[in-house]
Amino acid sequence: MPETETMREARRVMEICNACRYCEGFCAVFPAMEMQRAFSDGDLTDLANLCHNCKACYYACQYAPPHPFGVNVPRTFSLLRDETYRNHAWPRLLARAFARNGTVVALVTAAALALVLLLTGWLVAPGTLSHAWIGPDAFYRVIPWVAMTGVAAATLLFSLLALGIGGVRFWRASGGGVPVRRGDVLRGLHDAVTLKNLGGGGHGCNDRDEAFSMARRRFHHVMAYGFLACFAATCIAAFEAYALGRPAPYPLFSLPVIFGTLGGIGLLVGASGLMALKLTADPVPAARRLLGADVALLALLWLAAATGLILLIFRSTAAMGALLAIHLGVILALFVLLPYSKFVHAPYRTLALIRNAANSADRVQ
Amino acid sequence: MVWDVLVVGGGNAALCAAITAREAGASVVLLEHAPRAFRGGNSRHTRNLRAMHDAPAGVLTDVYGEAEYWDDLLRVTGGATDEHLARMTIRASADAPAWMSAHGVNFQPSLTGTLNLGRTNAFFLGGGKALVNAYFAAAERLGVTILYDTEVTDLELDNGAVRAVNTVSRGFPLTLQARSVVAASGGFQANIGWLREYWGEAADNFIIRGTPFAQGTVLRDLLGHGVQQVGDPAQCHAVAIDARAPKFDGGIVTRLDCVPFSIVVDRAAWRFYDEGEDVWPKRYAIWGRLVAQRQGQIAYAILDAKAAKLFMPSVFPAIRAGSIAELAGKLGLDPAALETTVSRYNASVRPGNFDSAALDDCRTEGLDPPKTHWARTIDTPPFIGYPLRPGITFTYLGVKVTERAQVLMRNGRPVANLWASGEIMAGNILGKGYLAGFGMAIGTVFGRIAGAEAARHAGN
Ligand SMILES: Cc1cc2nc3c(=O)[nH]c(=O)nc-3n(C[C@H](O)[C@H](O)[C@H](O)COP(=O)(O)OP(=O)(O)OC[C@H]3O[C@@H](n4cnc5c(N)ncnc54)[C@H](O)[C@@H]3O)c2cc1C
Numbered sequence: 089m090p091e092t093e094t095m096r097e098a099r100r101v102m103e104i105c106n107a108c109r110y111c112e113g114f115c116a117v118f119p120a121m122e123m124q125r126a127f128s129d130g131d132l133t134d135l136a137n138l139c140h141n142c143k144a145c146y147y148a149c150q151y152a153p154p155h156p157f158g159v160n161v162p163r164t165f166s167l168l169r170d171e172t173y174r175n176h177a178w179p180r181l182l183a184r185a186f187a188r189n190g191t192v193v194a195l196v197t198a199a200a201l202a203l204v205l206l207l208t209g210w211l212v213a214p215g216t217l218s219h220a221w222i223g224p225d226a227f228y229r230v231i232p233w234v235a236m237t238g239v240a241a242a243t244l245l246f247s248l249l250a251l252g253i254g255g256v257r258f259w260r261a262s263g264g265g266v267p268v269r270r271g272d273v274l275r276g277l278h279d280a281v282t283l284k285n286l287g288g289g290g291h292g293c294n295d296r297d298e299a300f301s302m303a304r305r306r307f308h309h310v311m312a313y314g315f316l317a318c319f320a321a322t323c324i325a326a327f328e329a330y331a332l333g334r335p336a337p338y339p340l341f342s343l344p345v346i347f348g349t350l351g352g353i354g355l356l357v358g359a360s361g362l363m364a365l366k367l368t369a370d371p372v373p374a375a376r377r378l379l380g381a382d383v384a385l386l387a388l389l390w391l392a393a394a395t396g397l398i399l400l401i402f403r404s405t406a407a408m409g410a411l412l413a414i415h416l417g418v419i420l421a422l423f424v425l426l427p428y429s430k431f432v433h434a435p436y437r438t439l440a441l442i443r444n445a446a447n448s449a450d451r452v453q
Numbered sequence: 454m455v456w457d458v459l460v461v462g463g464g465n466a467a468l469c470a471a472i473t474a475r476e477a478g479a480s481v482v483l484l485e486h487a488p489r490a491f492r493g494g495n496s497r498h499t500r501n502l503r504a505m506h507d508a509p510a511g512v513l514t515d516v517y518g519e520a521e522y523w524d525d526l527l528r529v530t531g532g533a534t535d536e537h538l539a540r541m542t543i544r545a546s547a548d549a550p551a552w553m554s555a556h557g558v559n560f561q562p563s564l565t566g567t568l569n570l571g572r573t574n575a576f577f578l579g580g581g582k583a584l585v586n587a588y589f590a591a592a593e594r595l596g597v598t599i600l601y602d603t604e605v606t607d608l609e610l611d612n613g614a615v616r617a618v619n620t621v622s623r624g625f626p627l628t629l630q631a632r633s634v635v636a637a638s639g640g641f642q643a644n645i646g647w648l649r650e651y652w653g654e655a656a657d658n659f660i661i662r663g664t665p666f667a668q669g670t671v672l673r674d675l676l677g678h679g680v681q682q683v684g685d686p687a688q689c690h691a692v693a694i695d696a697r698a699p700k701f702d703g704g705i706v707t708r709l710d711c712v713p714f715s716i717v718v719d720r721a722a723w724r725f726y727d728e729g730e731d732v733w734p735k736r737y738a739i740w741g742r743l744v745a746q747r748q749g750q751i752a753y754a755i756l757d758a759k760a761a762k763l764f765m766p767s768v769f770p771a772i773r774a775g776s777i778a779e780l781a782g783k784l785g786l787d788p789a790a791l792e793t794t795v796s797r798y799n800a801s802v803r804p805g806n807f808d809s810a811a812l813d814d815c816r817t818e819g820l821d822p823p824k825t826h827w828a829r830t831i832d833t834p835p836f837i838g839y840p841l842r843p844g845i846t847f848t849y850l851g852v853k854v855t856e857r858a859q860v861l862m863r864n865g866r867p868v869a870n871l872w873a874s875g876e877i878m879a880g881n882i883l884g885k886g887y888l889a890g891f892g893m894a895i896g897t898v899f900g901r902i903a904g905a906e907a908a909r910h911a912g913n
Pocket residue numbers: 461462463464465466467484485486487492493494495496497498499500501502503603604605606637638639640662663664666667668669670671704705845846847874875876877889890891892893894896
């Protein structure tokens with residue numbers, strides 16, 4: 089593969105940073121960088137995915153533009169991560185989804201919505217959608233159980249497979265072979281779930297400008313844990329339905345509803361906050377071209393949460409049928425898009441953190 | 454309006470003064486010649502500050518007491534210092550880190566670095582630009598008025614006091630009045646014309662490591678008004694840096710640490726000094742002058758593959774070649790001359806136990822000048838070359854001050870309302886040589902004193 093302009097720029101920037109090293113206290117990227125004298129494409133891919141885009145090193149850089157050296161680590165690494173996402177997409181054909189990711193996410197969401205609405209309209213008896221169903225298995229009167237779980241499970245499994253294959257490819261391409269112990273995996277996961285590196289060495293990130301703040305880290309936490317809570321709600325619900333034979337909808341004070349509600353609120357708050365930060369931030373250290381992808385995923389998560397909560401509120405009214413179809417349409421889009429949206433940063437970042445844990449354990453010895 | 458305190462400059466010394474004066478209740482205006490993007494003078498290129506401490510404190514490990522600090526200073530200056538001011542600075546450096554933290558500067562636990570300074574120096578998280586950003590933010594928060602793109606052209610100094618300060622502010626003349634003035638405008642190292650007065654045409658080949666705004670306009674103006682000078686005007690701190698560095702603002706990354714593991718030749722491909730005289734941190738600062746004294750102010754470090762990884766990577770790629778002659782060609786040297794120099798050197802290398810981290814016993818015999826440590830034959834391709842030029846860090850010339858940072862006239866009387874801090878007065882204490890992290894220590898200590906005194910004077 090011919091070397092891209094972005095890769096060349098990343099190499100140039102890392103060579104400047106490696107001669108400077110003033111930023112070594114900010115995050116895991118710089119100590120990892122200092123282990124090398126020359127940077128292979130794999131090294132650079134690894135470093136780019138290790139970067140949490142906190143921008144501390146941009147505002148601290150005496151070589152940032154308009155200095156002729158024009159060092160802009162966060163921007164360069166954002167663009168390189170985008171290349172990672174394309175290079176490791178599976179199936180390969182779908183790498184193109186990253187080219188105009190904002191548009192792709194929007195179109196897929198619209199298509200999924202339309203599909204679910206059409207199918208429900210077609211599959212169920214006339215009048216079903218506008219009927220106020222209540223009581224156990226009300227949802228499945230609107231959308232048959234097999235259709236709902238079948239489609240959801242199939243898309244989710246496919247997406248997880250795609251993410252897995254992407255992860256393996258990324259791992260191989262970005263340096264592969266360090267021996268990884270169990271402790272390294274745990275430490276990498278710990279760094280991932282705590283966002284240890286999103287804090288400029290403990291004093292906060294440059295969320296919007298030169299000033300430090302913890303807002304981005306907090307919003308990301310709220311969002312990510314909201315996402316996990318929603319996922320947990322889904323799993324518990326599935327368990328209750330399959331194993332205990334208790335189909336949805338569940339009462340207000342049941343586990344799935346509590347998790348789902350809290351998670352949904354977390355997603356709403358986190359995604360709104362992150363979106364606000366994105367849109368008001370100093371544009372120089374950001375990669376303008378990727379704004380669409382960033383905003384699209386946030387918007388999709390926001391929609392998933394909002395439609396879910398609205399469904400909860402109006403589930404015993406005549407609107408339930410339509411609301412359920414809309415919510416499921418969004419969820420379907422989310423499942424489909426997991427491997428073809430900004431979401432892929434999560435597995436790649438986690439893998440990079442695990443490798444970093446393994447490498448730094450080596451360094452200490 | 455008449456400002457209480459007017460501060461000239463936008464580096465560490467100026468910011469410490471402005472913040473202190475504002476906290477004392479004065480109205481403060483700070484005039485920075487640079488535009489916002491390049492604010493912060495040489496301070497934006499720094500990395501650490503040397504602080505005395507009698508017990509481990511924050512990121513500073515172990516103990517670094519007054520006596521040891523003073524010894525270090527005495528050694529590097531060879532006595533070109535003022536003991537009273539120096540000891541006062543050293544003692545005051547002890548509470549600098551806490552003050553800095555309180556004003557937004559973050560420190561980093563000392564990691565690797567080239568020099569092992571975790572005991573004596575506190576490293577700024579993110580380096581000097583992060584420090585400057587923190588101070589500007591603190592100053593803005595406190596209500597200091599900051600004018601960028603504003604060059605002070607002269608001070609109206611008459612009858613022992615500054616009456617007005619003339620500037621060009623964003624292209625327009627602007628005169629300001631202030632009860633107290635703090636001069637913190639750095640050295641004159643970026644003024645090539647002024648350097649030429651002492652170095653002749655050689656100065657045209659100097660590279661200035663830091664800000665292009667260190668023109669010394671205020672310094673020259675003050676000396677012209679009869680202010681007493683300190684420091685040798687002809688001297689500057691100069692290190693050998695990569696000749697490919699930009700003329701200004703190349704900063705730390707253009708540094709080359711390869712000299713002890715190389716032989717260094719001049720334009721004629723001859724060696725001229727013992728490259729292995731001492732460990733690099735101790736010899737770092739003599740090579741600027743050595744190169745400045747060679748023809749064309751240029752020299753070339755020559756190494757082979759064995760030495761390629763013994764020093765910090767530098768920003769420009771090494772120039773590589775399969776043979777010495779080819780390398781000479783790439784560097785623009787006479788191939789035959791370089792081959793002769795290298796083979797003569799190789800022939801004089803005595804066997805020894807190479808140790809890059811200590812003064813080892815690898816040396817030459819019968820060679821003039823000798824290479825007294827780390828001498829190994831240069832015989833393993835690829836051969837490597839780096840071009841070197843003098844990189845000027847700062848100048849030593851400054852204005853004489855009292856221990857309260859007040860500026861003195863040649864007649865020994867203080868200027869009633871003028872204080873100085875930072876590089877512009879560092880020559881009082883650091884007349885020669887350099888101690889890593891001492892520039893920022895002087896600026897912080899004297900900046901705070903100057904700010905407090907200026908505010909007090911304005912309040913009276
Ligand atoms: C690459 C490099 C690395 C260094 N590293 C260290 C280090 O790690 N630790 C250390 O202690 N020291 C270091 N030094 C030395 C250190 O930079 C200086 O000692 C220190 O920054 C001096 O601070 P200052 O505020 O006096 O001057 P400066 O920071 O140079 O500030 C002078 C200011 O005055 C402004 N100015 C000049 N003329 C005018 C005018 N006429 N009108 C208005 N404004 C004007 C300039 O724009 C600038 O903002 C380093 C120097 C360099 C070049």
